[in-house]
Amino acid sequence: MIKVEHLSKNFGNLVVLKNVNFEISEGEVISIIGPSGTGKSTLLRCINLLERPSAGSISIDGVDILDSRTDVPKIRQKMNMVFQSFNLFTHLSVIENLTIAPIKLLGKSKKDAEHKALNILAMVGLAEKAYNYPDELSGGQKQRVAIARCLAMDPEIILFDEPTSSLDPTMVSEVLSVIRRLAKEGMTMVIVTHEMDFARDVSNRVMYMDEGVIYEEGSPEQIFENPKKEKTRSFINRIRGINFHIASPAYDLCTMNIEIDAFCEKQILPLKIRRNLLTIFQNLLDIYSPFLFATHLDVTLSYSEKKQRVELVCESTGDISDLLEKNSLPDDSPLSIIRGLTQNIDYRRGVDKNTLTLVL
Numbered sequence: 001m002i003k004v005e006h007l008s009k010n011f012g013n014l015v016v017l018k019n020v021n022f023e024i025s026e027g028e029v030i031s032i033i034g035p036s037g038t039g040k041s042t043l044l045r046c047i048n049l050l051e052r053p054s055a056g057s058i059s060i061d062g063v064d065i066l067d068s069r070t071d072v073p074k075i076r077q078k079m080n081m082v083f084q085s086f087n088l089f090t091h092l093s094v095i096e097n098l099t100i101a102p103i104k105l106l107g108k109s110k111k112d113a114e115h116k117a118l119n120i121l122a123m124v125g126l127a128e129k130a131y132n133y134p135d136e137l138s139g140g141q142k143q144r145v146a147i148a149r150c151l152a153m154d155p156e157i158i159l160f161d162e163p164t165s166s167l168d169p170t171m172v173s174e175v176l177s178v179i180r181r182l183a184k185e186g187m188t189m190v191i192v193t194h195e196m197d198f199a200r201d202v203s204n205r206v207m208y209m210d211e212g213v214i215y216e217e218g219s220p221e222q223i224f225e226n227p228k229k230e231k232t233r234s235f236i237n238r239i240r241g242i243n244f245h246i247a248s249p250a251y252d253l254c255t256m257n258i259e260i261d262a263f264c265e266k267q268i269l270p271l272k273i274r275r276n277l278l279t280i281f282q283n284l285l286d287i288y289s290p291f292l293f294a295t296h297l298d299v300t301l302s303y304s305e306k307k308q309r310v311e312l313v314c315e316s317t318g319d320i321s322d323l324l325e326k327n328s329l330p331d332d333s334p335l336s337i338i339r340g341l342t343q344n345i346d347y348r349r350g351v352d353k354n355t356l357t358l359v360l
């Protein structure tokens, strides 16, 4: 149905997509997951012709959509997109949002378009909001209207660009349940999402993107339970953990300790590990403190059930000397204390990022 071959996209010197290749068949639900800034949204925007690829080809049912003779509105009708920020017309009522394109682009009568719009609104649970304006709706309701507007065009494929990212957590499930229902009905969908549980249970196939390429793809079981490649594994482990972004020496250790405690409780980690983690964290911050005026520190704490191990990954920016190079230190120095409580420590200096990994 969709075939993407050797797709690349640059923004000036920034290479965002590098030789991306994949095919999607009718009825498939594909989730695209991966770290921020790896080109997931750009990939969807290229498929929907909102961005012009720098190289490669995209075809739908054998038709090359990058050909200059392509009827772009027709392609967008066939392959409609739902955005993170809803993109509703705020000056139009809900029902007008749903009927404007079918009337103007598909040539439907107002009566037919409204009849269909009301049916779709009932399907997404918003029939009683048909004559309200978007500003009178909650975020979750706005996103359901955006999905309904998409459906009003009878698309064959729907592209979702992080449909729940701008929603209050309480509203995420109402939107996901509409997408789940579409999946059950056999709609072909490509979903960029940070909702891992959702990606896992709604998709037939998961693509893990990293640094502009589809680094690994497979069934949800394979990607989430048994990823084959290192970066996928570390991403999956990381998302099972918690992250602290520390941007100044005035960090709130108390709150961090409470979160670490809650994490340990959730993962049912032994009390000893809990205590060791808190000690390690305190000493790590002592080590990094002198640098925190000039650098940022991201600490990710994760637990891999399979390997039965806790991992702390500290990523810092800026030029920090090798934190592990001092070999002879007093026993009570922060580094000695950390060494005594960990199985393994590794420090890597990169061009724009330094990574310290501790395994307990």
Ligand SMILES: Nc1ncnc2c1ncn2[C@@H]1O[C@H](COP(=O)(O)OP(=O)(O)OP(=O)(O)O)[C@@H](O)[C@H]1O
Pocket: 011, 014, 016, 034, 035, 036, 037, 038, 039, 040, 041, 042, 043
């Ligand atoms: N129009 C643009 N002009 C310049 N750079 C852009 C443009 N759109 C995206 N980028 C850059 O391309 C890179 C990939 O962005 P993209 O939004 O595709 O990533 P993503 O994987 O979807 O990230 P996230 O999960 O945070 O949404 C980023 O570095 C971003 O700043």
